[in-house]
Amino acid sequence: MLENSTRTELSSLGEFGLIKHLTQHIEIKNPSSIKGVGDDAAVINYSEGDKVTLVTTDMLVEGVHFDLTYVPLKHLGYKSVVVNLSDIYAMNGQPKQITVSFALSNRFSLESIEELYAGMLMACEKYGVDLVGGDTTSSLSGLVISITAIGEGDKNKVVYRNTAKESDLLCVSGDLGGAYMGLQILEREKAVFKENPKIQPDLEGKDYILERQLKPEARRDIIKLFEALEMKPTSMIDVSDGLASEILHLCDQSQVGCELYEEKIPIDPQTYDTARQFNLDPTMCALSGGEDYELLFTISTSDYDKVKNQLDFTVIGHVTNKTAGANLVTKSGGSHPLQAQGWDALRKK
């Protein structure tokens, strides 16, 4: 029943193309569905007051999103929860509950699943989230994890992707490209190990980027900081697929352009040096690496004074008119259209 007169390969659309294609004709029927597909999380309102419910979901597939030859199951459990919480924070909300489903083959023992689960519960503990449901089933091959996070937001404080305005400042939290370089180190050591299993992995001096890859954190602290600074970004998204891809999402949905300054992109020295060792351009790692789980947001210029002395914020550009497009202004002063060459799940075959 898979035959069809026409056959369009999924790889020709890519993940975002596929989602857009499938969801383009969806019409919202329930008044409680404030915001559906198209942001970090859906927004639902069941309350009489000022609170709305935020819902987001992610699926992680063995061999596509993670490689158990070097990812400990506990770390995987932790990370799989954190990446979902990150989407709730990216709405300027607070995650409160998660549901966890997994499919696993008989290759896994109870002890190994306990490790995975322990990592999930560790993340729940750290972020004050309750695990309230889930499903467990068998799989014929690898491990598949699906997590849904549910959170709470103030109706007037939820921040969407489609509300950036011309002349807003483009900002990012933390630093970028680290998780990608951590992955490169792990992939290198895996290759070395395959050649000669007696050689010990060489991970010295790579603590920071390995942690960025194996045990990322969601930026709850940034949401608290917005609260403390009494400010609300004009738009926000989390950086899961690489800076370039996320900026293009913001610009596309907000119908604006932007100028991103290469020299402003925050990159940790360990990320920078490791990229150089691998003959990679550190800027490209930040633009296309992904999995940093930092927050990318725009703010009104009137809020600049509030953020300028915050060490965790970096102003990396500004929002322009849509006709100008989204551009990268390089260190040498050139300007190039920003391209998303990021991690694309559907091309990873």
Add this chain to the structure above:
Amino acid sequence: MLENSTRTELSSLGEFGLIKHLTQHIEIKNPSSIKGVGDDAAVINYSEGDKVTLVTTDMLVEGVHFDLTYVPLKHLGYKSVVVNLSDIYAMNGQPKQITVSFALSNRFSLESIEELYAGMLMACEKYGVDLVGGDTTSSLSGLVISITAIGEGDKNKVVYRNTAKESDLLCVSGDLGGAYMGLQILEREKAVFKENPKIQPDLEGKDYILERQLKPEARRDIIKLFEALEMKPTSMIDVSDGLASEILHLCDQSQVGCELYEEKIPIDPQTYDTARQFNLDPTMCALSGGEDYELLFTISTSDYDKVKNQLDFTVIGHVTNKTAGANLVTKSGGSHPLQAQGWDALRKK
């Protein structure tokens, strides 16, 4: 990293054993988490008023839960949504939103995924539910679908699994065992086709049970009927794994026993006749077949007058003291402890 000093096979626990084992130490932290793991859906309260949020999730894996050689993708999409909505109805609530995630290999074309999605949206349309989010990724082998349904309930009308009381009546909606017999027909025709691809499938006179298997419906009408009859079941669960398994869940969680009368179990003539053709005991098909998505519930004896003339309700037994256990009273008058021999995802290898 999968090695461990002890290794307990997952098959020794079964699906429910695994879930119980993993979730036994979970403590609820957020006041908004009214009910966590252990019912058809979690119950969340973000509202100031009388409404609570219900959340449930299910994962369906190709080769475990469905076989694409005879399940059309549109039907699969429809069914995958319906089984989640059924869990919300089983809380006496109204589903309002779903999120949909799927992992798929490049074996699938865009057209085939459109079919799947069209089936999902058809179910959304029929049940008045909004698709508000999801995730799409690649898989190395088959198709994995994970759906989360979110719904609304009245705080005082939500019905749990753990509140059945001694002397309550045990009731079920519709009839049982049909979906299982539909599956037997499809499996038989698949085997015939493998032997000789030229033979046309023999599905004549099996419309009802095939529809029960391929395109089940969730019992929204029963929830409306409770409302119209101004009654609230004392406990409720949906029949996804077979009547025996669900009764044992109710008894276990409510700390009660029960007597189930074999002669009262509602079985459609087509189900009955087909079971006989397959040399199967129709009662066993109802007890252990699963996938009927009917509602199993208990009511106070004082509500008996309200249900006795409802064609869609059957009183199949009554609740007893825990010490008496859960028993099947056979047509010949014997009494046997009820056993869940139902579909167990973790044994299906």
